[in-house]
Every structure is written in C-alpha cells, then in structure tokens.
Amino acid sequence: MEPFEYNANPGRVIFGSGTLNKLPDELARQKLSSPLLLSTPQQVDQANTLKDVLSGKIAGVFTEATMHTPTHVTEKALEYAKQAGADCVVSIGGGSTIGLGKAISIRTGLPHICIPTTYAGSEMTPILGETAEGKKTTRTDPKILPGTVIYDVDLTMTLPSGLSATSGVNAIAHSIEALYAKNTNPIISLLALEGISALTSSLPQIIDDAHSVAARQKALYGAWLCGTCLGSVGMALHHKLCHTLGGSFNLPHAETHTIVLPHALAYNAPAIPEVMQRLGQAFQVPGMEGEQDAIKGINLLLTKLKVKRGLKEFGMKEEDIDKAAEIAVSNPYYNPRPVEKERIRELIRRAWAGEEARADL
Numbered sequence: 001m002e003p004f005e006y007n008a009n010p011g012r013v014i015f016g017s018g019t020l021n022k023l024p025d026e027l028a029r030q031k032l033s034s035p036l037l038l039s040t041p042q043q044v045d046q047a048n049t050l051k052d053v054l055s056g057k058i059a060g061v062f063t064e065a066t067m068h069t070p071t072h073v074t075e076k077a078l079e080y081a082k083q084a085g086a087d088c089v090v091s092i093g094g095g096s097t098i099g100l101g102k103a104i105s106i107r108t109g110l111p112h113i114c115i116p117t118t119y120a121g122s123e124m125t126p127i128l129g130e131t132a133e134g135k136k137t138t139r140t141d142p143k144i145l146p147g148t149v150i151y152d153v154d155l156t157m158t159l160p161s162g163l164s165a166t167s168g169v170n171a172i173a174h175s176i177e178a179l180y181a182k183n184t185n186p187i188i189s190l191l192a193l194e195g196i197s198a199l200t201s202s203l204p205q206i207i208d209d210a211h212s213v214a215a216r217q218k219a220l221y222g223a224w225l226c227g228t229c230l231g232s233v234g235m236a237l238h239h240k241l242c243h244t245l246g247g248s249f250n251l252p253h254a255e256t257h258t259i260v261l262p263h264a265l266a267y268n269a270p271a272i273p274e275v276m277q278r279l280g281q282a283f284q285v286p287g288m289e290g291e292q293d294a295i296k297g298i299n300l301l302l303t304k305l306k307v308k309r310g311l312k313e314f315g316m317k318e319e320d321i322d323k324a325a326e327i328a329v330s331n332p333y334y335n336p337r338p339v340e341k342e343r344i345r346e347l348i349r350r351a352w353a354g355e356e357a358r359a360d361l
C-alpha cells in the first residue's frame with residue numbers, strides 16, 4: 001500500500017425520507033431561531049414547504065438563486081439577510097442554491113444548513129465557484145463547508161428524469177476522478193467505488209420509474225458519497241475540461257459532465273490500469289453482468305439513461321473545438337496521463353459530435 005494522508009471534512013449528515021421535518025430540531029440544537037431560506041425561482045414550492053415545517057418562524061425567503069452564483073445576486077441576498085436579521089441560512093435545492101448559501105455564509109459567518117435536491121454534491125465540499133462580470137472563479141476554504149446536510153429522499157422525487165440522469169453522472173464523475181487523484185487514499189477510494197455502484201445501478205431504474213423510492217434512496221446515498229469524494233481530494237482532466245467548456249461556451253453544468261466523462265475516462269485509461277479494473281467491477285449497469293469493461297459500461301449507462309451525447313446539441317460550434325483545446329492545455333494541472341493538445345482536441349471533437357467513447361485516444 002502507498003503511504004497516504006487522509007483529512008476528514010467535519011459535517012453532520014441526516015439521511016432518510018421525511019427528514020425535512022427534523023429541521024426545527026436541528027435549528028434548536030444549534031440555538032438558531034431566525035433562518036433565511038434560499039431557493040431558485042423554480043423551487044419556491046419547496047421553500048414554502050420548509051416555511052410550513054418551521055411554522056413560519058423564519059427571517060425570510062430569498063428565491064433568486066441562479067446557476068454559477070453571480071455576485072450581484074449574492075449582494076442582493078446579503079442585504080436581504082441583514083434587513084431580515086437572519087442568524088443562519090438554509091438552502092433547499094441543487095448546486096446553484098447551495099452555492100448562494102455558501103457565498104452568504106463565507107461572507108457573514110452565518111451557519112449554513114443544506115437540504116440538497118439534486119445529485120451534484122456541492123453540499124459536501126468546501127468549494128465555492130462564483131461569477132462576476134462574466135468570469136467564474138473558484139475558491140476553497142474549510143469555512144465554506146456547510147455544517148449540517150439534511151438529505152430527504154422525498155424532495156428528490158420531483159427531480160425530472162433527464163436532470164436525475166445528468167446530475168447522477170455528474171456525481172459519478174467526482175468519484176471516478178477521486179480514484180486517480182494525486183492525493184487519493186484508501187478511504188476515499190472505498191467511498192468512490194460504493195458511490196459509483198449505487199448510482200450506476202439506481203439511475204437506469206429511475207429512468208424506468210421516476211417514482212421508485214428504492215432507486216431514489218440509492219441514488220441520493222450514492223450522490224452523498226460522490227460529493228464527499230469531490231470535497232476531499234483533487235480533481236483532474238475531466239473536471240478541468242468541464243469547467244473550461246461550461247465557462248467559455250456557456251454550456252449547462254450537469255449535461256456537459258455527462259457528455260465529457262466517457263471520453264475523459266477513455267483518455268486517462270492507459271495511465272490507470274488498476275483503476276480501470278476496479279471501475280469495471282464497480283459499474284453495476286444492468287446488462288453488464290459478468291463484464292468488467294468500464295468504458296463499455298459508461299457507454300451503456302448513458303444509452304440506458306437516454307441522455308444527449310453531443311455538445312453541439314447544446315449550441316457549441318464546431319469552430320469552438322480548437323479554442324476549447326487551446327484553453328484546456330493552457331494552464332498546467334495534475335492528470336495521471338500528460339495532457340497533449342492534439343489528443344485533447346480529438347477528445348473534445350468526439351464529445352462535440354456525440355460519438356461513443358473509444359479506448360484509442
């Protein structure tokens with residue numbers, strides 16, 4: 001076994017169905033009484049449910065959370081929090097709402113309780129990405145990590161199938177990259193493999209039956225583990241590519257992760273034979289029984305999830321491929337296989353065109 005360092009992120013997790021009802025006890029436990037509730041405009045109903053759970057004892061509700069955490073929205077929310085006399089923030093939603101909660105919390109020191117409703121994993125990380133004047137910057141600080149996370153499976157029942165699929169693959173991407181992170185360790189690898197097994201088996205079931213409670217439970221459990229991986233070790237080529245593509249060509253977050261992941265894995269495969277073997281075993285995609293080929297597994301998973309496979313379907317232009325390859329190799333970062341421009345260009349071209357991943361990059 002290689003020597004390693006392991007840092008556990010502190011944080012309290014409450015998991016189950018109907019766990020939203022534990023919020024009043026959680027606030028009381030932390031001696032908090034005046035929460036500001038956060039949501040997107042699309043999840044106002046869930047924020048109102050939260051208000052009812054708290055019998056209206058809140059500082060207020062701010063429902064303007066939006067993708068990429070723009071600082072002008074954060075400033076508006078900060079002013080609202082101050083006027084309302086909030087003593088904590090409670091975010092209910094996906095990565096966009098949790099991002100706003102983190103942005104408020106790091107600026108004010110207010111405790112942050114997260115109630116995630118997607119599989120993106122932001123709730124388990126000390127990472128915050130923010131956008132100002134069209135530029136996205138990311139920072140990491142232990143103080144960004146939310147103190148308590150309440151996972152309530154019931155809230156994920158309304159997550160549309162398409163978003164469940166792409167959000168779930170976004171989570172799988174965290175675990176795949178955690179397995180070959182520069183600072184990976186045996187504990188994180190255990191969580192990563194368990195998270196991948198849970199998601200690869202449950203996501204196809206959700207596509208068949210979006211109301212399957214058992215599949216939703218398993219997916220949320222997997223997402224928690226994958227989020228823990230993202231929050232604990234460094235990411236590599238796949239996450240850098242998605243950051244570049246999302247930021248430079250305004251591509252949607254979870255969908256971009258879904259399209260790029262098979263190709264990024266195929267690119268790294270020759271440098272990580274042991275990880276590929278473990279991944280092959282962890283992939284529990286129905287139809288893969290007895291087979292241990294991770295690239296075949298991820299292609300099959302995406303077919304079963306009926307997701308869009310090409311970045312061109314989200315408006316990326318063919319002439320942007322060169323530009324994307326240029327940006328992707330401009331800042332050096334750790335990756336198990338050296339990042340070579342021509343091969344990366346071909347990787348991006350395949351993702352743009354919507355081809356299946358092939359192990360010949």
Ligand code: NAD
Nearest residue numbers: 040042068094095096117118120122125127155156158159
């Ligand atoms: P999101 O939060 O943007 O949600 C997408 C849409 O789905 C929104 O309209 C939202 O209101 C809706 N939605 C969410 N849950 C729902 C539910 N259960 N039922 C019905 N509708 C629901 O999507 P996301 O993929 O979770 O988050 C993406 C953002 O999070 C990006 O900005 C990304 O950069 C960030 N992110 C950050 C980290 C981190 O560690 N800092 C990790 C992952 C993602």
